[in-house]
Amino acid sequence: MSPNPLEEILHPQSIAVAGASETGDGGRFILALLKLGFKGKIYPVHPKYQEVRGIKCYPSVRDIPGNVDFVISSIPATQVLNLLDDCAMKGVKCIHFFTARFAETGRQDAIELEKEMLKRAKAAGIRIIGPNCMGVYHPGWGISWDPGMSNTPGPMGLISQSGALAYELIETAGTRGMHYSKGISYGNAVDFNECDYLEYFAQDDETKLVVLYIEGVRDGKRFLDILRKTTAKKPVIILKGGRGKSGTRATASHTASLAGSTEVWKTAMKQAGAVTVSDIEEMIDVAAAFYFLPPAYGNHVGVAGGGGGGSVLAADLCEEAGLDVIPLPAEIREELKKQGNPVWDWISNPADFSILPGGVGAEALSKMMAAHAAIDLNIVFIVPRGSRGPLTVDSLITQFPFDDMKSKPLFAILYDRSSGEKDPTGRITGIFTEFKNRLVEKSIPVYPNITRAANAAAKMVKFYKQQKTREKQ
Amino acid sequence: MSPNPLEEILHPQSIAVAGASETGDGGRFILALLKLGFKGKIYPVHPKYQEVRGIKCYPSVRDIPGNVDFVISSIPATQVLNLLDDCAMKGVKCIHFFTARFAETGRQDAIELEKEMLKRAKAAGIRIIGPNCMGVYHPGWGISWDPGMSNTPGPMGLISQSGALAYELIETAGTRGMHYSKGISYGNAVDFNECDYLEYFAQDDETKLVVLYIEGVRDGKRFLDILRKTTAKKPVIILKGGRGKSGTRATASHTASLAGSTEVWKTAMKQAGAVTVSDIEEMIDVAAAFYFLPPAYGNHVGVAGGGGGGSVLAADLCEEAGLDVIPLPAEIREELKKQGNPVWDWISNPADFSILPGGVGAEALSKMMAAHAAIDLNIVFIVPRGSRGPLTVDSLITQFPFDDMKSKPLFAILYDRSSGEKDPTGRITGIFTEFKNRLVEKSIPVYPNITRAANAAAKMVKFYKQQKTREKQ
Numbered sequence: 001m002s003p004n005p006l007e008e009i010l011h012p013q014s015i016a017v018a019g020a021s022e023t024g025d026g027g028r029f030i031l032a033l034l035k036l037g038f039k040g041k042i043y044p045v046h047p048k049y050q051e052v053r054g055i056k057c058y059p060s061v062r063d064i065p066g067n068v069d070f071v072i073s074s075i076p077a078t079q080v081l082n083l084l085d086d087c088a089m090k091g092v093k094c095i096h097f098f099t100a101r102f103a104e105t106g107r108q109d110a111i112e113l114e115k116e117m118l119k120r121a122k123a124a125g126i127r128i129i130g131p132n133c134m135g136v137y138h139p140g141w142g143i144s145w146d147p148g149m150s151n152t153p154g155p156m157g158l159i160s161q162s163g164a165l166a167y168e169l170i171e172t173a174g175t176r177g178m179h180y181s182k183g184i185s186y187g188n189a190v191d192f193n194e195c196d197y198l199e200y201f202a203q204d205d206e207t208k209l210v211v212l213y214i215e216g217v218r219d220g221k222r223f224l225d226i227l228r229k230t231t232a233k234k235p236v237i238i239l240k241g242g243r244g245k246s247g248t249r250a251t252a253s254h255t256a257s258l259a260g261s262t263e264v265w266k267t268a269m270k271q272a273g274a275v276t277v278s279d280i281e282e283m284i285d286v287a288a289a290f291y292f293l294p295p296a297y298g299n300h301v302g303v304a305g306g307g308g309g310g311s312v313l314a315a316d317l318c319e320e321a322g323l324d325v326i327p328l329p330a331e332i333r334e335e336l337k338k339q340g341n342p343v344w345d346w347i348s349n350p351a352d353f354s355i356l357p358g359g360v361g362a363e364a365l366s367k368m369m370a371a372h373a374a375i376d377l378n379i380v381f382i383v384p385r386g387s388r389g390p391l392t393v394d395s396l397i398t399q400f401p402f403d404d405m406k407s408k409p410l411f412a413i414l415y416d417r418s419s420g421e422k423d424p425t426g427r428i429t430g431i432f433t434e435f436k437n438r439l440v441e442k443s444i445p446v447y448p449n450i451t452r453a454a455n456a457a458a459k460m461v462k463f464y465k466q467q468k469t470r471e472k473q
Numbered sequence: 474m475s476p477n478p479l480e481e482i483l484h485p486q487s488i489a490v491a492g493a494s495e496t497g498d499g500g501r502f503i504l505a506l507l508k509l510g511f512k513g514k515i516y517p518v519h520p521k522y523q524e525v526r527g528i529k530c531y532p533s534v535r536d537i538p539g540n541v542d543f544v545i546s547s548i549p550a551t552q553v554l555n556l557l558d559d560c561a562m563k564g565v566k567c568i569h570f571f572t573a574r575f576a577e578t579g580r581q582d583a584i585e586l587e588k589e590m591l592k593r594a595k596a597a598g599i600r601i602i603g604p605n606c607m608g609v610y611h612p613g614w615g616i617s618w619d620p621g622m623s624n625t626p627g628p629m630g631l632i633s634q635s636g637a638l639a640y641e642l643i644e645t646a647g648t649r650g651m652h653y654s655k656g657i658s659y660g661n662a663v664d665f666n667e668c669d670y671l672e673y674f675a676q677d678d679e680t681k682l683v684v685l686y687i688e689g690v691r692d693g694k695r696f697l698d699i700l701r702k703t704t705a706k707k708p709v710i711i712l713k714g715g716r717g718k719s720g721t722r723a724t725a726s727h728t729a730s731l732a733g734s735t736e737v738w739k740t741a742m743k744q745a746g747a748v749t750v751s752d753i754e755e756m757i758d759v760a761a762a763f764y765f766l767p768p769a770y771g772n773h774v775g776v777a778g779g780g781g782g783g784s785v786l787a788a789d790l791c792e793e794a795g796l797d798v799i800p801l802p803a804e805i806r807e808e809l810k811k812q813g814n815p816v817w818d819w820i821s822n823p824a825d826f827s828i829l830p831g832g833v834g835a836e837a838l839s840k841m842m843a844a845h846a847a848i849d850l851n852i853v854f855i856v857p858r859g860s861r862g863p864l865t866v867d868s869l870i871t872q873f874p875f876d877d878m879k880s881k882p883l884f885a886i887l888y889d890r891s892s893g894e895k896d897p898t899g900r901i902t903g904i905f906t907e908f909k910n911r912l913v914e915k916s917i918p919v920y921p922n923i924t925r926a927a928n929a930a931a932k933m934v935k936f937y938k939q940q941k942t943r944e945k946q
Contacts, residue, residue: 104781105819106818106819107819160782161782162780162781162782162783162785163780163781163782164779164780164781164782164783164827165780165782165783165786168783168888171890172888172890174890175890213782215782215785239786241782241785241786241789242785242789243789243792243793244788244789244792244793245792245798246788246789246791246792246797246798246799246800246822246823247785247786247788247789247792247798249788249800249821250784250785250788250821250823250825251785254781254782254784254785254825255781278789278790278793278924279786279790279922279923279924280786280922281921281922281924306637307635307636307637307638308577308635308636308637308727308728309633309634309635309636309637309638309686309688309714309727310635310637310638310641311723311727312635312688312714312715312720312723312724312727313638313712313714313720313752313753315717315719315720315722315723316714316715316716316717316719316720316751317751317752318719319716319717319718319719319720320716320717320751324719325718325719325720326719327719327722345579346578346579346580348722348723349719350719350723352723352727354637415641415645417644417645417647417648426899426902426903429899429902430899448754449752449753449754450752451751451752451754
């Protein structure tokens with residue numbers, strides 16, 4: 001089998017940025033390469049400048065002395081045909097067109113220009129990423145479009161038709177301690193499209209799960225075929241833009257996509273074994289479950305640590321998400337009785353810790369719930385205040401025997417109300433952040449409420465169950 | 474019409490706390506009264522102490538020299554009958570039993586004790602709040618159960634069967650700049666129950682909207698009747714605990730409630746004109762819309778300020794929430810053309826500001842959308858970064874002409890990714906907090922994503938439309 005064509009393209013030895021001025025978008029790409037530590041050659045290209053960001057600048061791609069593997073185009077749409085001719089001359093393998101104002105404008109001349117661009121690229125054997133997109137994020141290789149992005153690699157692959165949403169997905173993931181292998185913002189996708197990118201991530205060993213924002217599919221049959229093959233190997237979480245009447249109208253003017261029927265899409269996604277979500281927040285929530293946790297194949301959930309009302313609501317919300325809040329297993333109740341726990345007959349699942357006198361028995365109960373064969377996964381509430389003492393990282397981290405519970409999927413809930421008038425010095429924010437970092441080190445994801453954790457848990461279980469069923473077929 | 478009996482009870486001139494030790498729960502009630510600035514007399518009661526929190530302590534309620542209007546009971550359940558006898562002697566009007574371990578334990582002796590307690594109270598003409606609850610929060614009168622709670626009053630009334638969820642609702646509201654007139658955590662509700670509290674808030678001029686967490690209703694007919702009358706005057710947002718199989722099981726051991734059928738409940742809520750929500754976060758989201766915004770009676774929404782992908786998703790999510798994302802009105806498009814805006818034919822609703830060259834025309838467009846008769850409410854995206862300059866409060870507050878837009882309901886979206894490794898010094902958190910405070914001053918609520926804002930908007934519109942329809946009948 002020949003290697004995936006994107007493998008070489010995503011590992012360039014040299015990158016030229018056409019339209020690189022000191023302060024404009026092109027210069028920003030240069031700055032990003034520098035900040036993330038790209039180790040290959042960087043060539044700013046601009047007819048007016050001698051130097052950009054301290055690096056020698058060339059008047060055109062033709063004038064660059066060495067090989068140029070990859071070009072980022074940050075020039076106006078009117079100049080792209082010239083750039084293509086230069087790149088053809090130079091033997092460039094791939095151009096990422098950050099350049100926009102093509103088919104997405106709906107204007108005839110722009111649509112024609114896009115077609116001509118593709119024609120010339122094909123003739124010259126140049127592959128295209130975009131146009132109208134942010135391009136490649138490859139933290140481990142030092143490539144990004146934003147100098148502020150992390151260069152820490154992780155096991156998550158990102159494919160996004162939208163640049164702004166790719167940014168959101170990268171930044172939001174970062175606040176949860178989640179990092180990417182590679183990410184692609186792919187825009188109008190005249191050449192490489194969602195199928196190619198997904199196929200790449202399917203075979204990429206650095207990628208354990210894939211998140212995909214998509215507005216329209218060019219080749220439905222091929223896409224579903226690749227998707228089915230990918231989900232057999234790793235989770236694919238899909239956020240579809242253009243689901244409704246007005247969203248469909250909006251996709252046309254964003255990436256010139258045809259959105260298609262929502263019902264057909266839903267059925268196709270289900271059959272292909274993809275996990276579907278409806279917004280960015282849910283995407284990261286669900287991705288966090290796959291990112292951090294071992295698989296679970298059953299939906300029996302144990303819930304512990306909430307107060308009375310919180311426990312009632314947790315039960316409702318878990319059930320509504322599709323989890324089964326089973327009664328407390330009889331063996332656990334018997335063991336609590338044996339230990340002399342005064343509420344052995346009263347405590348239940350969800351386990352309301354506020355009825356445990358002085359909290360005695362909480363740790364033993366947590367361990368038993370995590371170990372019991374009838375419980376597939378656990379959700380625990382962290383009490384976000386030190387009502388009986390000062391709030392410290394230790395007052396949070398000692399609320400559960402996390403290390404003893406994490407062999408099964410464990411979701412932690414911490415209501416974060418730190419910012420604002422209650423926390424003028426940022427002390428509480430700091431404590432919460434440190435606590436979350438400590439749990440991330442233990443590979444335990446933290447959610448801000450039960451609704452979001454239960455949803456992520458239910459979607460994770462559903463994926464693994466379906467994957468297992470398909471394996472047997 | 475005689476005044477509501479709770480009016481006098483919620484405005485006591487003197488409060489005794491039975492079971493007040495320096496560091497225990499009783500002392501915490503004393504500390505809360507001191508911290509919130511209760512202006513009446515405070516009487517700690519405990520047989521062992523001379524003084525609690527610097528205030529003279531009495532061995533029993535009988536021994537208090539002056540009148541005692543209100544008693545907070547923080548003594549064990551075994552001693553409540555004695556306390557009742559003392560209070561009867563002293564002419565106490567109401568006792569709040571923080572004391573728990575009654576019917577909620579499911580144990581026969583505890584159930585009997587609860588019955589006997591109620592019998593003696595009735596005989597003595599003493600009203601009861603609780604037992605098994607946190608009691609009264611009345612910021613304007615200096616009463617709370619938690620010394621850390623705000624004493625700023627606001628127009629929101631709170632009724633919660635759960636103490637912990639009452640706390641969540643108060644604290645979460647606080648981070649959004651929302652405050653309460655009065656709040657009641659009412660637990661097992663042996664005497665005053667949800668009907669009485671709702672009836673109180675219906676007639677209370679300090680209360681413009683009511684949030685209610687409820688696990689079970691004692692008198693369904695009376696409750697629905699009061700609810701219907703209340704929603705004719707002000708919004709009532711209801712969060713029901715014990716909706717599913719496992720939640721129903723949990724309510725029994727929490728507040729000894731019978732949860733009832735979910736389907737019957739849903740229909741009844743709809744008929745009574747209540748707004749229903751499914752968790753704490755949604756409750757505060759929806760309350761914020763009623764709290765800050767003028768009414769809207771139509772669901773035509775204008776969305777502005779997102780990027781391309783964000784606009785597509787916003788359209789989908791608004792539509793899925795029940796809003797109508799109408800095409801950009803022709804008059805606005807014509808006016809943009811007249812102003813020479815180069816994307817007058819391309820820009821739409823949602824208005825993707827990233828296609829406006831240099832952002833020119835954004836302000837004019839925002840004002841036109843806010844003013845147009847075909848648009849009932851607006852949602853605007855705040856870009857949470859200063860990509861072209863430093864992030865400051867001004868870089869956020871100048872993104873929209875807020876003052877010109879707020880005569881119609883206006884929802885602001887600010888994705889908050891401030892905490893964590895991206896903001897080690899808390900600088901960004903501080904800027905976001907200050908920005909949100911500035912919008913709160915303008916009576917504009919801020920939401921962390923479009924899903925939550927669209928849901929709140931749709932539920933607000935639905936309430937006002939139904940209220941108006943009922944008025945005409």
